[in-house]
Amino acid sequence: MTLAQMTRDGAWQLEQLHVRDHHLLIWITRGQGRLLLHGLRRGFGAHNAIYIPAGKLFAMDTGRHIQGQALVVPADGRVQLPDRTQQLRLQDGLAQAELTGLFDDMRREIHENRPFLAEALVAQASLMSIWLRRQIQLHGPAPRASAAERLVRRYSDLLAESFHTGRAMASYAEELEITPTHLTRVCRQCAGMTAADMLSQMVQHEARCLLRQSDMPINEIASELGFGSAAYFSRFSQQHFGATPSQIRKGPATLPNRG
Template sequence: MCAVTVQTFAQFGQYEPWRHSLVHVQRGGLLLWVTRGQGVLHMHGVRRGFGTNNAVYIPPDHLWAVDFGRQTLGLAVALPRDLSDHFPKTERLLRVQDALAQSELTGLIEDMRREQQQDRPFVGEALAAQSALIGIWLRRQIEALPPQTKPRAAERLARRYATEVARSLGTGINMAEIAAQLEVSPAHLTRVCRDTAGMTASEIQTQPLLHEARKLLVDTKTPVKAIAAQLGFNSAAYFTRFIQHHCGQSPRQLRQAAQHTAKPALSRRG
């Protein structure tokens, strides 16, 4: 079973903030529980503000990013794909007003955190069971909500576009081609994305590509030429120019700089 991680927001955002500030594809499930402060989320093509006692869930294969405000506190629970079945299938932002529900979620996450830190038998099974309980908590909160109003046409289009961006990452398809698939013009798609996400359609497509490129450069030893091919670039030279333009460093310099960035060891079990 893959690892479960529980981190404070300080741990989650302290090192290499690009990992969460760039729009990117969430590979497993992610729960953010905000206990103090506020910030802004990109949730699959739509911009949302969040505050104290908000629970955010991002399912696998969805686009997201977060900008934490100053002094924002909370807990982040990252789940492997195989433990996400008990969770909602779409991204959710819940404003939890009931004090009992707030303490219940905090307790569930803290139980998982303690389990993660202790070297005890059957820890993987325990974390899986605790993940399921958190998923049930989320679905109970959603079940108690009043019926939702139908999203605006602009939001529906932005979410369809986000789905196609996530699905086509690394294929080399461009924004205009996705717009054609969605039967809208690139200009209309860009206007819609500016309205719903505060970003252009091209930015929503570029940021996940940049995020994936940086991850491969920092987290693996895969040759630059192979990364370029994997992400749909026509040549290593074009990929190098892309990284240089967005990061101010060449792929090699970016990789070398990351090797000198000190990171604390994280407890991961499952």
């Protein structure tokens, strides 16, 4: 799908920090912006391939000048993919053409809906995986992460596991054996936002997903996200979205203009 198709329900779908239960490969063909990948903030531009394994924190700009395509791969073991996030800046024209061709082949399969489509898509995704792993090998090992970067990645992994439990940021700092002040400092340094903001964005994104993409009762969503009551969840919604959970569920026409 295109990035525009991925954000059909609002830019928040990619711009807010979140975690996915599937693997994602994004091919940027135009524009530049900022990316938050496994807790680390960095820039991206045209001819960047960005890979996010299932369960890793991610957010990216989706301004109107940014164009690209995305491949969603279920994390069910049918396709072998790396377990670490990757950002590949492709300068080689052949590598760019190969990746574009793989996306075109897969789009053609989906559009024509020919027999054995599911098998064909698994085969195409496997070829995409081979291309990705070859490029990772060609680019060589990533630079050694600093102590601050390693700490933020550990915090990111804890968030991915527990952001929906209602734990306070200080509880994560305690598990990491550091002070909340130090955790906030390194998150601001590496991710461009505080540790509390990272946690809040995760909850905001999941709340919107559950309200917009499921028929789960609002009180159950509140419980699922670790809120003590539906009233507390409603206050959270009003604070961050300027709208009640019911308004968010009804759709963009009922919401203030907040992206």
